[in-house]
Amino acid sequence: xxxxxxxxxxxxxxxADTTVGKLVDILIMPRPxxxxxxxxxxxxxxxxxxMIFIPYRFVQLLGKHDVVLSGMLExxxxxxTVPNELxxxxxxxxxxxxxxxxxxxxxxxxxxxxxxxxxxxxVVGIDVSFLGLLRRLGLEWLDFFGLLKVNLIDWxxxxxxxxxxxxxxxxxxxxxxxxxxLANIVEDLNVKHGSxxxxxxxxxxxxxxFEEVDPHLQxxxxxxxxxxxxxxxxxxxSVDEVVDLIKMMPADEAKALMSYLQSAQQSTVQKLMAxxxxxxxxxxxxxxxxxxxxxxxxxVIEEVKxxxxxxxxxxxxxxxxxxxxxxxxxxxxxxxxxxxxxKVKDLLEHYPPSPSLRADMEIDEIARIMTKYNLLTAPVLxxxxxxxxxxxxxDVIRRLVPDA
Amino acid sequence: MRDKWLSWxxxxxxxxxxxxxxxxxxxxxxxxxGITTYSVVGAHYGTTMxxxxxxxxxxxxxxxxxGVRIGLVTRQGLxxxxxxxxxxxxxxxxxxGMLIANLGTITAEFAGIAAAFSIIGVSKFIAVPLAxxxxxxxxxxxxxxxxxxxxxxxxxxxxxxxINGFVIGPDYGEAVRHMVTPTxxxxxxxxxxxxxxxxxxxxxxxxxxxxxxxxxxxxxxxxYKAEKAEVFIGAFITNIVSFFIIVCTxxxxxxxxxxxxxxxxxxxxxxPLVGNFAQSLFAFGLFSASMLGAFILPTTxxxxxxxxxxxxxxxxxxxKNGKTFYSIILACIILPAIAVLVPSISLVKIMIxxxxxxxxxxxxxxxxxxxxxxxxxxxxxxxNSRTSNIISWATIGFILAATxxxxxxxxxxxx
Numbered sequence: 047x048x049x050x051x052x053x054x055x056x057x058x059x060x061x062a063d064t065t066v067g068k069l070v071d072i073l074i075m076p077r078p079x080x081x082x083x084x085x086x087x088x089x090x091x092x093x094x095x096x097m098i099f100i101p102y103r104f105v106q107l108l109g110k111h112d113v114v115l116s117g118m119l120e121x122x123x124x125x126x127t128v129p130n131e132l133x134x135x136x137x138x139x140x141x142x143x144x145x146x147x148x149x150x151x152x153x154x155x156x157x158x159x160x161x162x163x164x165x166x167x168x169v170v171g172i173d174v175s176f177l178g179l180l181r182r183l184g185l186e187w188l189d190f191f192g193l194l195k196v197n198l199i200d201w202x203x204x205x206x207x208x209x210x211x212x213x214x215x216x217x218x219x220x221x222x223x224x225x226x227x228l229a230n231i232v233e234d235l236n237v238k239h240g241s242x243x244x245x246x247x248x249x250x251x252x253x254x255x256f257e258e259v260d261p262h263l264q265x266x267x268x269x270x271x272x273x274x275x276x277x278x279x280x281x282x283x284s285v286d287e288v289v290d291l292i293k294m295m296p297a298d299e300a301k302a303l304m305s306y307l308q309s310a311q312q313s314t315v316q317k318l319m320a321x322x323x324x325x326x327x328x329x330x331x332x333x334x335x336x337x338x339x340x341x342x343x344x345x346v347i348e349e350v351k352x353x354x355x356x357x358x359x360x361x362x363x364x365x366x367x368x369x370x371x372x373x374x375x376x377x378x379x380x381x382x383x384x385x386x387x388x389k390v391k392d393l394l395e396h397y398p399p400s401p402s403l404r405a406d407m408e409i410d411e412i413a414r415i416m417t418k419y420n421l422l423t424a425p426v427l428x429x430x431x432x433x434x435x436x437x438x439x440x441d442v443i444r445r446l447v448p449d450a
Numbered sequence: 451m452r453d454k455w456l457s458w459x460x461x462x463x464x465x466x467x468x469x470x471x472x473x474x475x476x477x478x479x480x481x482x483x484g485i486t487t488y489s490v491v492g493a494h495y496g497t498t499m500x501x502x503x504x505x506x507x508x509x510x511x512x513x514x515x516x517g518v519r520i521g522l523v524t525r526q527g528l529x530x531x532x533x534x535x536x537x538x539x540x541x542x543x544x545x546x547g548m549l550i551a552n553l554g555t556i557t558a559e560f561a562g563i564a565a566a567f568s569i570i571g572v573s574k575f576i577a578v579p580l581a582x583x584x585x586x587x588x589x590x591x592x593x594x595x596x597x598x599x600x601x602x603x604x605x606x607x608x609x610x611x612x613i614n615g616f617v618i619g620p621d622y623g624e625a626v627r628h629m630v631t632p633t634x635x636x637x638x639x640x641x642x643x644x645x646x647x648x649x650x651x652x653x654x655x656x657x658x659x660x661x662x663x664x665x666x667x668x669x670x671x672x673x674y675k676a677e678k679a680e681v682f683i684g685a686f687i688t689n690i691v692s693f694f695i696i697v698c699t700x701x702x703x704x705x706x707x708x709x710x711x712x713x714x715x716x717x718x719x720x721x722p723l724v725g726n727f728a729q730s731l732f733a734f735g736l737f738s739a740s741m742l743g744a745f746i747l748p749t750t751x752x753x754x755x756x757x758x759x760x761x762x763x764x765x766x767x768x769x770k771n772g773k774t775f776y777s778i779i780l781a782c783i784i785l786p787a788i789a790v791l792v793p794s795i796s797l798v799k800i801m802i803x804x805x806x807x808x809x810x811x812x813x814x815x816x817x818x819x820x821x822x823x824x825x826x827x828x829x830x831x832x833x834n835s836r837t838s839n840i841i842s843w844a845t846i847g848f849i850l851a852a853t854x855x856x857x858x859x860x861x862x863x864x865x
Contacts, residue, residue: 141533143760154533154760174760182538262668266525269670296672 482562492699649809
């Protein structure tokens with residue numbers, strides 16, 4: 047089966063052996079999760095040097111350096127224009143970057159492979175091998191020992207990120223990757239392509255991926271997304287991440303970003319903005335479960351169920367008075383093993399008091415305390431011992447190892 | 451009080467954060483090939499070639515600024531853009547050109563290391579393999595960024611030339627006069643030296659380096675003004691150093707008709723300032739300049755090739771994923787190191803000729819840069835201004851003309 051590079055630029059003949067012109071491109075309609083059949087040949091007409099499009103069903107032979115039509119040119123309905131959704135393989139796929147969904151990496155398209163699938167000529171694979179490069183250069187003979195292997199990526203496993211390709215429905219595959227891996231891919235791509243990839247994901251996933259992306263890049267990506275997309279991604283992000291992002295931006299952009307937030311989110315963000323980023327105040331999240339001392343285990347479980355969908359993680363819940371005064375924290379394990387009518391405050395007495403943080407504590411000290419006491423989370427208290435936030439260990443580690 | 455210090459510190463960090471690519475790139479221009487070429491220019495032709503230096507300072511600023519702009523707008527390296535817009539064949543042309551020029555420059559860096567150690571009496575058969583090993587080890591295992599900074603600090607050595615310039619008190623009037631009155635000699639040595647002078651100042655690798663640096667750093671278009679200023683300052687500072695190297699060698703070597711055949715000769719230029727210490731000081735300066743280049747060039751080469759041909763790259767990959775990336779770096783260290791080890795090869799000639807290769811291949815890269823930066827589809831509103839276009843095309847035209855003249859003169863001769 048032929049490769050695109052072996053077909054483009056060859057002369058196209060009709061059934062009477064008259065040369066029609068030079069093949070410029072082959073158009074397909076990208077379809078999610080399937081091998082797209084070839085739709086049109088784009089040919090530079092030999093007579094008037096204009097571009098014409100011939101539907102693929104009039105192609106009899108598509109071989110190496112030989113393309114033959116199935117009828118006389120006069121009998122074939124030649125088109126001068128084609129629908130916009132069609133995509134030229136030579137123009138928009140070749141030489142561009144693609145995401146190899148199976149291999150989780152970004153590669154460049156060296157060539158495109160055709161094959162017959164369900165009786166139609168389709169695009170089946172993308173050649174990303176060195177051999178593909180040599181073929182393009184007409185230097186295939188260099189591999190006279192046949193040592194090089196073609197490395198094809200199944201078309202269905204490839205995510206094209208070029209602007210003209212709208213493979214939105216293909217996002218099924220891409221959403222199966224871990225957000226952290228996806229974030230690495232977004233970082234590998236150039237910004238235009240990276241932001242398009244983000245847009246093609248579900249909002250939930252986009253927000254998760256976005257949180258994993260390097261903060262510098264976050265700020266840049268935001269500018270490439272339109273307000274609506276930014277707003278929906280921001281709404282799904284945890285508040286402390288939003289604060290970090292806003293801090294990275296110049297004043298005017300930050301202001302615009304703030305306006306996308308819902309009003310409840312806005313006031314929390316504003317409060318958190320006051321803290322320096324490498325202190326407990328800057329690291330802490332404000333999304334956690336609080337319960338009252340006189341609640342029963344059953345009530346606590348209800349509360350966890352109710353509020354957890356909005357949170358990244360629920361490992362602990364925090365016991366505070368009506369005025370926000372902090373009494374202590376307890377883990378989910380405690381919930382599971384306790385009888386459902388037991389009161390929260392009865393259990394607190396059996397718990398050793400766990401250390402807390404102040405908002406102005408620096409990252410080194412936080413890391414020291416959390417390591418010393420083996421804490422996954424630590425409450426942040428103000429001067430009157432009111433709970434104002436919670437620092438989780440993953441945010442601390444992220445700050446200490448920024449490049450992962 | 452502490453907060454005050456902190457904010458000061460942050461400001462300094464920000465300064466080094468944004469201010470970086472232009473100055474590093476320009477500074478690394480004064481590498482082994484640079485120092486040697488400038489020394490030879492001064493020693494053999496006095497201050498008569500200073501007009502070329504003045505013109506290429508402007509060209510350097512303009513071309514580097516274009517690299518910054520393309521990087522800021524596209525957030526992609528030069529290799530990637532060439533591939534996406536010109537296809538595989540043209541990409542191969544550009545990449546082969548860059549590869550040859552860069553291998554030449556890296557050879558010059560190792561020649562510089564060999565020359566530096568020969569001054570203090572260490573054989574190149576010990577110095578070069580050892581340096582190659584260190585470069586490879588640090589690139590593979592260590593921190594590229596930290597090392598880069600260390601050698602950047604070392605390159606402050608150039609200040610010595612400036613102070614030296616004031617100590618010697620050369621004829622500045624004549625220097626300035628030569629700077630504004632172009633004079634040409636129609637013979638092969640002059641043309642070779644002049645093309646080397648251009649090729650060591652504006653380089654193919656410099657275009658690739660500055661663009662990927664901008665992209666890597668995550669700089670945005672709103673940094674453009676700061677970056678532009680930085681690039682201009684960088685070009686100016688480096689060429690002030692170049693100016694003083696030429697003036698110093700002109701006032702010491704040229705005056706007494708000493709030709710440079712060995713790095714020791716070039717070191718004589720520093721004698722007025724530091725006396726007998728000149729040899730060791732020059733050796734140190736040459737060594738650190740060469741090392742900076744030896745770190746930057748293999749990396750830049752590998753980044754550009756990987757981006758253009760779609761291989762995985764970056765220091766955060768391991769050997770298995772980044773096999774090609776590391777292999778290219780390794781080849782870019784080993785091949786030049788071996789070339790320098792050829793017995794009785796002239797180190798000075800290597801350093802000069804490699805800069806000629808750079809100069810001759812430069813138009814290829816610059817033409818791609820010009821086509822990209824004037825493409826509205828790619829650059830949008832940030833296409834080139836008319837001034838930048840005129841200066842850049844004039845630079846390209848000048849180099850091409852000089853190359854043609856060189857070819858003619860070396861075949862038939864002008865007299």
